[in-house]
Amino acid sequence: MTVSLDRAADITAAARSALGTVQDPELAEPLTDLGFVSRCSVSPDGEATVRLRLPTYFCAPNFAFLMVADAHDAVAAVPGVRRVDVRLEDHFSAEAINRGVAQRSGFAASFTGEATDELDELRANFLRKAVLAGTDRVCRAMVSAGADPQRLVEHRLGDAPEGTDKERLRERRRELDLPCDDDTPLLVDPESGAAVGADHSKMYLARARLTRTGQEANAGMCRGMLQARYPQTPQEE
Amino acid sequence: MYEKAGEKYFVVDSHMHFWNAGPANRVPGREDLAKGWIECFHAYQSLGPPETHWSIEKFQEYTEADLMRDVFEDGHVDVAIFQPTDLKYWYTNGFNTTEQNAELKEKYPDKFILNTNFDPRDGAEGLRPFEERVKRYGSKGVKLYTAEWRDGSRGWTLKDPMAWRYLEKCEELGVTNVHVHKGPTIWPLDKDAFDVADVDHAATRFQGLNFIVEHVGLPRIEDFCYMATQEPNVYAGLSVVTGAEMYSRPRFFSKVMGELLYWVGEDKMTFGSDYAIWEPKWQIEGLVDWDYPDETFSDYPRLGTEGKKKILGLNAAKLYDIDVPQDCRLKEEAASQDDAVLVEQT
Numbered sequence: 001m002t003v004s005l006d007r008a009a010d011i012t013a014a015a016r017s018a019l020g021t022v023q024d025p026e027l028a029e030p031l032t033d034l035g036f037v038s039r040c041s042v043s044p045d046g047e048a049t050v051r052l053r054l055p056t057y058f059c060a061p062n063f064a065f066l067m068v069a070d071a072h073d074a075v076a077a078v079p080g081v082r083r084v085d086v087r088l089e090d091h092f093s094a095e096a097i098n099r100g101v102a103q104r105s106g107f108a109a110s111f112t113g114e115a116t117d118e119l120d121e122l123r124a125n126f127l128r129k130a131v132l133a134g135t136d137r138v139c140r141a142m143v144s145a146g147a148d149p150q151r152l153v154e155h156r157l158g159d160a161p162e163g164t165d166k167e168r169l170r171e172r173r174r175e176l177d178l179p180c181d182d183d184t185p186l187l188v189d190p191e192s193g194a195a196v197g198a199d200h201s202k203m204y205l206a207r208a209r210l211t212r213t214g215q216e217a218n219a220g221m222c223r224g225m226l227q228a229r230y231p232q233t234p235q236e237e
Numbered sequence: 238m239y240e241k242a243g244e245k246y247f248v249v250d251s252h253m254h255f256w257n258a259g260p261a262n263r264v265p266g267r268e269d270l271a272k273g274w275i276e277c278f279h280a281y282q283s284l285g286p287p288e289t290h291w292s293i294e295k296f297q298e299y300t301e302a303d304l305m306r307d308v309f310e311d312g313h314v315d316v317a318i319f320q321p322t323d324l325k326y327w328y329t330n331g332f333n334t335t336e337q338n339a340e341l342k343e344k345y346p347d348k349f350i351l352n353t354n355f356d357p358r359d360g361a362e363g364l365r366p367f368e369e370r371v372k373r374y375g376s377k378g379v380k381l382y383t384a385e386w387r388d389g390s391r392g393w394t395l396k397d398p399m400a401w402r403y404l405e406k407c408e409e410l411g412v413t414n415v416h417v418h419k420g421p422t423i424w425p426l427d428k429d430a431f432d433v434a435d436v437d438h439a440a441t442r443f444q445g446l447n448f449i450v451e452h453v454g455l456p457r458i459e460d461f462c463y464m465a466t467q468e469p470n471v472y473a474g475l476s477v478v479t480g481a482e483m484y485s486r487p488r489f490f491s492k493v494m495g496e497l498l499y500w501v502g503e504d505k506m507t508f509g510s511d512y513a514i515w516e517p518k519w520q521i522e523g524l525v526d527w528d529y530p531d532e533t534f535s536d537y538p539r540l541g542t543e544g545k546k547k548i549l550g551l552n553a554a555k556l557y558d559i560d561v562p563q564d565c566r567l568k569e570e571a572a573s574q575d576d577a578v579l580v581e582q583t
Contacts, residue, residue, distance in 0.1 A: 026456060056276075057276060058273060058274065092269070132459075210458070210462055210500070211459045213459075213496050214455070214456050214459045216489055216492070217486070217489045217493050220482070221284065221456070221482070224284045224481070225283075227283070
């Protein structure tokens with residue numbers, strides 16, 4: 001069944017928003033913000049066409065696979081979308097990745113004999129890093145607002161200033177089954193979810209800061225590379 | 238040598254290349270891989286200042302004259318260390334082999350230090366040719382590229398028992414500097430290929446070797462720093478750190494430098510331009526001028542002139558036993574040298 005052109009435009013807009021919820025697992029930023037989505041449209045008969053691109057021909061295929069699979073799932077869940085054709089372009093493993101996602105096979109099945117393990121652990125590992133990096137963001141805002149850095153360990157998640165950073169951190173904690181309510185500790189071990197002890201807080205905060213540095217430095221590098229490869233990419237602010 | 242504000246900096250470029258990625262050197266049927274590879278490198282160059290960007294044609298096959306001018310005449314470098322990368326899977330005669338680099342070393346013996354490489358997938362029978370290369374070129378270091386493709390294998394790890402055989406050989410031959418590429422997210426298929434844990438194991442086991450982690454494991458700099466802070470023989474190789482970040486994102490460059498100074502320290506950081514991805518000149522000048530942009534970086538250690546001298550050349554000079562001119566040494570080292578001379582004379 002087909003829908004009106006106006007309705008198709010609405011569904012396209014919803015599909016784009018859905019792609020905004022998909023993150024680069026390593027950079028913890030939405031594909032749409034990174035400039036990785038080169039096309040997203042939905043036809044009147046509910047066929048979604050999504051094209052993704054990456055900063056280099058050799059970007060690691062495990063991350064690429066995660067992003068293509070997540071993009072497929074996000075767009076497929078949009079009401080009015082009946083079929084999704086999502087493809088990665090200009091990449092050395094594009095064929096294997098696109099085929100694997102289209103057939104819903106896992107990463108290892110797409111790279112027979114090459115990849116040794118599935119990507120769930122990789123994803124969890126990067127989520128844990130996103131928790132650490134997100135904790136640094138929230139803590140810095142609190143210190144700027146007058147909190148004593150020595151006493152952050154005594155705070156609850158609910159004490160952090162309202163805003164996107166706090167909600168993103170809560171979401172990452174939820175995805176890892178870590179405590180994420182307002183009355184849970186602000187500083188938690190990303191592996192176990194246990195509260196960080198006062199004697200470990202200095203090291204914990206140093207690690208959180210470092211993890212954020214790695215993430216952000218890399219995101220900038222990826223944007224720069226994408227800009228060089230596809231000069232029409234919107235500039236980073 | 239670079240001089241600024243009355244200070245003299247002895248410069249060792251501890252990570253650079255002389256490659257050939259031209260169309261004539263591409264394995265038939267794998268041209269896309271060869272092309273994709275060099276285009277990827279070329280995109281990295283765009284993160285440097287615009288006036289230093291080259292055309293892809295020049296970038297694929299720059300000349301000896303380009304290198305000598307960019308690195309030594311304009312680039313302030315005193316000694317440059319070749320770090321070979323074979324990539325014979327898609328470059329017929331290799332991308333940047335020890336043999337290619339040796340041609341320049343033979344012509345300019347005082348300018349270059351020639352490292353070689355090994356691949357444990359060569360097995361026990363590769364040990365002898367490795368030893369021959371080390372002896373022929375006088376190598377004191379190796380460059381290890383654990384993500385090298387070969388006949389269906391997409392990489393190897395330093396945890397491999399055969400890799401340990403080669404590291405034992407390194408100890409035996411006095412090849413004390415092991416440069417391991419752990420860098421940006423290109424190409425390995427599984428996470429092990431750019432996980433730094435294998436360096437951790439090897440560094441613990443081989444205390445007599447120094448492990449210089451090139452590109453500091455970016456983007457997984459946190460994994461690298463946790464490891465390096467615990468291992469006295471692990472160094473931070475700044476290649477890519479300065480090239481990719483210093484010009485394009487100065488604030489983030491400052492953060493990365495701050496983290497490295499905090500976790501690793503100025504005694505264990507070594508400058509590398511990664512030429513020809515980036516020319517050394519602007520990186521060296523930028524490092525000498527560098528300071529944190531503002532007070533928001535106050536929780537990081539400072540880097541003074543002495544520290545910059547160490548990073549730009551003196552640390553690598555120690556690792557490679559390079560003689561540093563008297564007027565480029567650190568004040569206390571120069572002073573202790575004078576004392577030694579006095580003692581000998583009395």
